[in-house]
Amino acid sequence: MADNGSFYQRVGGWHPPPLTPDYKTSVLRSPQRAKLSLENTISEMTGPVFGHSMIGELDDDLIRNYATTGDPIGPRMIVHGRVMDENGRGVPGALVEVWQANAGGRYRHKKEGYIAALDPNFGGCGRTIAGDDGSYVFRTIKPGPYPWPNGVNDWRPAHIHFSVFGTAFAQRLITQMYFEGDPMIWQCPIVRAIPDKAAIEQLVALLDRNNSIHMDTLAYKFDIILRGRRSTMFENRKEGN
Amino acid sequence: MVQALNQLRESPSQTAGPYVHIGCTPNFCDIHGVYPTDLGVTMVSPGVKGEPIIVTGRVIDGGGFPLRDALVEIWQADAAGLYNSPMERRGNADPAFAGFGRQPTDGATGEYRFDTIKPGRVPFVDGRMMAPHVTFWIVARGINIGLHTRMYFGDEATANAQCPVLARVEHRERVPTLIAQRADVDGRTGYRFDIRLQGEGETVFFDI
Numbered sequence: 001m002a003d004n005g006s007f008y009q010r011v012g013g014w015h016p017p018p019l020t021p022d023y024k025t026s027v028l029r030s031p032q033r034a035k036l037s038l039e040n041t042i043s044e045m046t047g048p049v050f051g052h053s054m055i056g057e058l059d060d061d062l063i064r065n066y067a068t069t070g071d072p073i074g075p076r077m078i079v080h081g082r083v084m085d086e087n088g089r090g091v092p093g094a095l096v097e098v099w100q101a102n103a104g105g106r107y108r109h110k111k112e113g114y115i116a117a118l119d120p121n122f123g124g125c126g127r128t129i130a131g132d133d134g135s136y137v138f139r140t141i142k143p144g145p146y147p148w149p150n151g152v153n154d155w156r157p158a159h160i161h162f163s164v165f166g167t168a169f170a171q172r173l174i175t176q177m178y179f180e181g182d183p184m185i186w187q188c189p190i191v192r193a194i195p196d197k198a199a200i201e202q203l204v205a206l207l208d209r210n211n212s213i214h215m216d217t218l219a220y221k222f223d224i225i226l227r228g229r230r231s232t233m234f235e236n237r238k239e240g241n
Numbered sequence: 242m243v244q245a246l247n248q249l250r251e252s253p254s255q256t257a258g259p260y261v262h263i264g265c266t267p268n269f270c271d272i273h274g275v276y277p278t279d280l281g282v283t284m285v286s287p288g289v290k291g292e293p294i295i296v297t298g299r300v301i302d303g304g305g306f307p308l309r310d311a312l313v314e315i316w317q318a319d320a321a322g323l324y325n326s327p328m329e330r331r332g333n334a335d336p337a338f339a340g341f342g343r344q345p346t347d348g349a350t351g352e353y354r355f356d357t358i359k360p361g362r363v364p365f366v367d368g369r370m371m372a373p374h375v376t377f378w379i380v381a382r383g384i385n386i387g388l389h390t391r392m393y394f395g396d397e398a399t400a401n402a403q404c405p406v407l408a409r410v411e412h413r414e415r416v417p418t419l420i421a422q423r424a425d426v427d428g429r430t431g432y433r434f435d436i437r438l439q440g441e442g443e444t445v446f447f448d449i
Contacts, residue, residue, distance in 0.1 A: 008251075010448070015254045016385035023256075025383030028303040029438050035448035036409060042363050043376050044389075044449045046326035047316065048341035056276065065275050086249045097280075099264025109260045109270055111310070123275050125267045161257070161264055167328055169316045170449050172387060174380055176255040190256060193385050199253040225252045 005230030006040040007170045008086055016193035023189040024150055040170055047169040050095045052129050059127050062100075062140035066123030073119055074103025074141030078211060078219040079177070082134040083164060086228030090134025096224070097127040097163040098138060105146030105158075114146050139217065145184055157184035157191065166226040177222045178204045254386035261312045261380060266345050281314065281343025284357045289337040291320025291358035295431035296392065296421070299351045300379055303439030307351025311381035315342045315355055315392075317374070322361030354426075359394070365405045372400035372407065379436060389447045392434045395422040410445055418444045 018030035038044075058065040063072060083094040101107045101124065104116035108124050122141065130136045143158050159176045166172075178185045185191055185204065194200050202225070211219035262270035266279040285293065296315070299307040317340055318324050325334040325341075334340065342355045362370045375392040393401055401407055401420065410416050421434035436444045 007449075010251065014250060018385055020385060023383070023385070026256075026385060027383075029308070029381065029383035030303075030385075031388065031443055031446050032303075032439055033415075033443050033445075035446045038406060038409065038447045038449050039366055040449060041365055041371065041406070042324065042329070043316070043318075043371075043374070043391075046324040046328040048325070048339065049327050050280075054280075059276070066272070084249065086251060088247065088249055097264045099260060107260045107263060108272060109263055111259055123263075123267065123272045125264045125272060125275055127264075127276075161255075161261070163257075163264060167326075169376060169378065172314070172378055173252065173254060174257045174261075174387060175252050190258075194253045194255075196253075199250070202250065202252055203255070225249045227251050228248065 005232040007045070007168065007227040007229045010227070013195055014199050016195070020189070020193035023193050026193070044170040045168045047165060047167055047171065049093055049167060050129060050165065055127065055129055060138050062098075062122070062124065062126045062138065065126060067121035070121055072102060072122035072141050074122075074144075076139070076217045077142055078137060078139055078213070078217050079160065079205065079222055080135070080137040080208075080211065080219065081205075081221050081223040083130045083136060083166070083224045083226065084134050085166070085226050089228075090130070090132070091166050091226055092130055092132045092134055093167070094130040094134065094136070094226070095127065095165040096130060096136050097125070098140075098160050099125045100140065100143040100160045101146055103141050103144050105144030113149070116144070116146065142179070142218075150189055154189060155184055155187075157182045157188050162224060164224055164226060171226040173224075173226060175224070176203060179220065180204055180206050256382060256385055257312060257380035257387075259310050259382040261310075262345055265312055265343065269345050279343070281339075281341055284339050284342045284355065286337040289358055290335050291338070291361075292430065293356070294359050295354060295356055295426040295429055296375065296434060297352055297354040297426055297431055298421070298434040298436065299353070300346055300381070300436045301438065308346055308381050309348050309351045311346045311353075311379060311384075313344055313346065313353045314378040315357070316340060316376045316378070317357065318360040318363050320358055320361050322363045324363070362400060367405070369405050370400070370403065372397050372404035374406075377436065384438075388438075389449050390436065390444055391419055391447070392432070393420045394432065395420050415443075415445050418442060
């Protein structure tokens with residue numbers, strides 16, 4: 001790794017802190033001791049990379065990858081964007097995994113307690129690998145909002161969960177995508193765990209009419225930014241890592 | 242107007258939530274027929290070099306209860322101390338060892354379990370050797386950003402004593418939170434590694 005430096009550090013005030021009491025489950029699951037700062041070693045600067053051969057033909061199509069008797073109910077949409085690093089460079093080969101509720105806001109999971117109906121043709125998971133410029137695309141239906149046991153009447157805004165692998169384990173990220181114009185975004189204790197409004201806005205996908213397909217599918221654009229790394233302009237390490 | 246750096250900011254983290262299995266281990270949560278297997282369930286292939294081991298344990302909250310809805314990922318070097326990654330420039334890792342594993346904690350017991358091999362040593366940034374270790378990344382409902390930690394091996398006392406990362410732990414009584422003890426697991430060689438999120442015995446987590 002002689003040609004690359006460390007990843008930019010994660011600074012406070014941008015990511016949600018561990019303890020956010022309005023999101024009640026965080027109270028007993030948040031470390032209280034300061035984290036131990038560690039310069040990136042090869043253990044963090046390497047990471048698993050997954051090949052295109054792993055991806056099945058329908059993995060990126062949530063409308064079809066679980067359906068047996070027809071298409072799932074709900075607004076059809078494309079979610080597309082780029083996986084980039086903080087230097088604005090695409091991250092080719094990034095594995096992007098998504099999961100979501102169905103159009104009624106119901107997850108296909110035994111822990112789910114919402115009375116909304118399951119959709120027999122919707123599983124709710126998908127994955128793809130970013131192209132040479134970091135671009136990715138899924139086809140799915142728009143998930144519904146749903147209630148959750150936190151406050152006595154808390155609801156989650158419609159969202160899609162994203163799990164992303166870059167080239168290094170230091171870049172590992174799980175986040176959520178929200179939809180432009182949803183008033184529930186600003187009422188959600190999980191969203192509000194993020195202290196910076198600009199950071200929250202970075203998770204709000206925009207309606208992209210230009211890439212909508214008439215009489216077929218709406219489009220939303222959602223870029224994902226992973227940690228960037230320093231260019232090594234001066235090499236003074238004795239070892240090559 | 243001054244110049245602009247034109248750098249972007251990392252997308253902020255959000256919790257993996259209680260339904261992380263749908264996206265990351267769908268077969269585990271009975272969503273079958275989408276992916277043939279869950280990613281990261283198999284770390285070793287036939288002919289793998291090194292000592293086969295089982296790594297198992299629980300993720301425990303501040304009330305002493307194991308999380309039954311967590312997802313644990315691990316990343317480690319092969320037996321020779323090489324990572325199976327394009328970013329590994331020191332040599333070619335054992336092709337029979339993926340280095341990456343992903344497992345949910347059990348819905349009843351809270352136990353996670355990996356079938357892997359014992360890793361070799363890899364160098365710190367200054368060239369000194371770190372003790373053999375496995376990198377952990379833990380996500381779950383209630384965890385706002387994935388937690389990085391490391392598991393070291395209780396039977397590597399000499400290497401542990403020389404490890405520049407373990408030496409960094411200021412409060413020495415916390416070092417044992419990073420060290421797994423060797424134990425029989427179903428008659429096989431294993432290591433038990435419990436992760437405590439909060440309170441007495443809180444695991445050392447890393448800001449990397």
